[in-house]
Amino acid sequence: MLVLQAVPRAGADAYKLLRARIREAATWEWSNKAKTRLRHVQRPRGGYIQIANAGGVLVAHIHPKTPSDLFYLAEKFTGRMIAWFEEDLQSINIQIVPDAPAPRKKRRG
Numbered sequence: 890m891l892v893l894q895a896v897p898r899a900g901a902d903a904y905k906l907l908r909a910r911i912r913e914a915a916t917w918e919w920s921n922k923a924k925t926r927l928r929h930v931q932r933p934r935g936g937y938i939q940i941a942n943a944g945g946v947l948v949a950h951i952h953p954k955t956p957s958d959l960f961y962l963a964e965k966f967t968g969r970m971i972a973w974f975e976e977d978l979q980s981i982n983i984q985i986v987p988d989a990p991a992p993r994k995k996r997r998g
Contacts, residue, residue, distance in 0.1 A: 895946065925939060961992065
């Protein structure tokens with residue numbers, strides 16, 4: 890899984906900027922009522938991006954369905970963040986986090 894952090898410049902809030910911008914976006918839509926999961930309209934079944942606020946820093950966890958969805962979502966999301974908020978962002982950090990192993994089934998014996 891990838892985790893992206895969008896760090897805003899002083900006085901900006903990357904989380905609030907993104908939430909306000911998604912309302913008018915043609916290629917991104919909310920996939921839950923809490924408006925914390927984003928889906929790309931061209932790949933509605935390709936996974937989602939879970940967003941959260943960490944003191945104005947936008948934290949985005951990318952949850953793909955397939956490995957190609959990981960590349961697609963990361964590329965599209967990062968590109969949109971740069972295109973929309975170039976003047977408001979200080980940095981975008983990407984972390985590669987290993988997926989948690991699947992829980993082991995209990996053996997009946």
